[in-house]
Amino acid sequence: MAKNASFSCTACGAAHKKWAGRCDACGAWNTIVEEAPLSTAGPARRTLGGTRGTAVPLTDLRTEEAPPPRSTSGMSELDRVLGGGLVPASAILVGGDPGIGKSTLLLQAAASFARTGLGCIYVSGEEASAQVRMRAQRLGLTDAPVKLAAETNLRDILTTLDAERPDLAIIDSIQTMWADNVESAPGSVAQVRSAAHELTSFAKKRGTSIILVGHVTKDGQIAGPRVIEHMVDTVLYFEGERGHQFRILRAVKNRFGPADEIGVFEMTGAGLAEVVNPSALFLSERDTPAPGSVVFSGIEGTRPVLVELQALVAPSSLSQPRRTVVGWDSGRLSMILAVLEARCGISFGGLDVYLNVAGGMRVSEPAADLAVAAALLSAREDIALPADTVVFGELSLSGALRPVGQTENRLKEAEKLGFTNAIAPTRSKIGGADGLRVQQMPDLTSFVGDIFGAG
Template identity: 50%
Template sequence: MAKKKTKFMCQECGYESPKWMGRCPSCHQWNTMVEEVEIVGKAPRGAFQHSAPSGPNKAEKITSIETTQEPRVKTKLRELNRVLGGGVVPGSLVLIGGDPGIGKSTLLLQVSSQLASMKESVLYISGEESIKQTKLRATRLNINEDDLFVFAETNLEIISGTIEEMNPNFVIVDSIQTVYHPNVTSAPGSVSQVRECTAELMRIAKTKGIAIFIVGHVTKEGSIAGPRLLEHMVDTVLYFEGERHHSYRILRAVKNRFGSTNEMGIFEMKEEGLEEVENPSEIFLEERSGGSSGSTVVASMEGTRPVLVEIQALISPTSFGNPRRMATGTDYNRVNLLMAVLEKRVGMLLQNQDAYIKVAGGLKLDEPAIDLAIVISIASSFREKPTKATDCFIGEVGLTGEVRRVSRIEQRVQEAAKLGFERVILPGNNIGGWKIPEGIQVIGVKNVGEALQYALGG
């Protein structure tokens, strides 16, 4: 008979230790070591036999391997298809994380209904709600499909048996932290349970060609709860972001083996469920007030989609020895760098000014092309001179004050022209080699001082 002994495992990184420690020596987190029972001896027959993905059982020349484009199943949510890289890949394992109450279950239940309406067999496994509670949610979302099956269970062996019996095309597991393997003695949601359950679901997905979506809880820091190994095991990792007090939700891909990781999908939460936003630029600019200083518009790229976003700045004299700097939606260090460029290259005395920078709409922008818009916003607020409401700014700013070229300039300018902007100030090196849309003026600048001349008249 196998002997049992205990070990302590970090719930953040999976580090194992024979004794308890207050601080994990691997990830340096406090109070994350949890006692688990380890079985020593021969494992039960059939336990943890994780099959490798189906494929050839011998080495082959890469030139002799025949491949075809992976088939994809397109849902009726084009925003989701965009983030996934064109649709759901059969046999893939997709992890969706997000804050509690953000709409993960609502999104997956809607996707399940859409797939079921396409005569695809879908099994929705709920580990947090009963069948009746899931039915109440489906009734609110007007979901009533015969090919959508609901199963309330947390035992992985029973779940595996049900999948074997039904052989559905798609499986949703809500959530992975509630599912447990009976051969693992630790509590559901622990490192061992999450690792073994995910490995078993991966085996099912790869051997049977079933696309599986799993929901993952997030920690207070915003990362998916459990070991980082969970994100490495799956094919795609999606984050569902937004604030519960606002109706807009953003779906981002941070890992995708079958597509780009730079795509973004935008949804609006309504009483009848999530609706996709086809033109997010109008949403982010609809409440912009004209004639106010410190406000500019930038054409930012989110994957393959250009999005026009308002950047706001508030510069005011400080009452303390050290001025306060705050940035929301962009990098704090980048704001300090750009303010130093304004002081050194333009001569603006900002060292005694408080600075507050915000990207309106709750977006997070990190590409260099927003530098020029941030600089113009700061200068506009400092000089109390508003920019024209029909101006758009694009460009990266270097430490010497030069405005450097950016990628995909034609798509950015076309988006600005589509929304009625009359003038775009961009890097001079980006002019030429592409067609300028009708009705919009394109101005190329070499440095920050020249851009300020056009934007603020000096």
């Protein structure tokens, strides 16, 4: 056996120095296989006269190149997430929960791009061609010049794409692709990695944009080896709660545009409809002010978005009270509860705490700390904040309030939607929203005393 041979598990991708019957990482049996080295050539000699290869041309940082050309689909929310449109020869990975609407979104995207003159091929490995046609008929897309195929053999798919040379190819999904040169079942780590590598290499060599659909695990991560996310140029996640009609397309990686950009869609009977003003949609069902309800002015990518944070505090009959969070980080909630008790003397012991971000939105930025604290205090004291007030600010462990970025954009969005009062940390850059009265708070103790008359 060659000394440079390596072994890996086809179930989890763990590397092993030698063959074994059971993988130590995942516990699966008979899944460790030998991987052939990528090249049998020995290492390059380091002598002056024996250097191999060709010299690589070098440039400096002042070299100017034209920005990559982009093709817009006409779906403004999709184009926004892509960074302004589809870049030729780009590889895009789209992940999301089962049934969230990934296939619907990409079929609509394929039809939109095809109507602009791009050659589009939709390859389905999960559904028959008749099923895809039925969905297209329900969405009113039968007149779009999209070519359709139902195939899982990677070699046949690459041969077809090489013959057709489309501008855009959609592979639904990467977990169903089967490479005949890899000795493992479809969906395994080795198969997914090989298929992603071949399709990404094809995109770069032939100038065809490739969109790969990826399944996700129960933790919300794209199934398969994480190296796939490094191979592609853009990674998008399609998020949403099944009980809500809103869907969020979020860019977590983008080599051709800003990351963390979002596009908002609404699931309807005729497919996914774009939401041009997400703030108005997330606040559309907000009635009269109620205790525990606070409006937070956040930033998603380059877009300001206003969402409603809802808190409920109730006596607990359990020895360890519940801490339930939907749409936010549970660890950060525990931190805010600890700061409220340590710095302000407000205890939540013996109380169940529930926190929810309305509309199925997920908030991750620390600028929501002050809004969460306000919602918790409002629910605990049974005092409702005025309906025309927005709150934002980062909370430190000392109880001080730290200013956050893009304050002007947050205030402009709030003013545009009719809000007249804002609560923000001291030293925030206030400007551009003359119709708002901004209350600046130095720390959490001042906030509790001024707003709720406690502390």
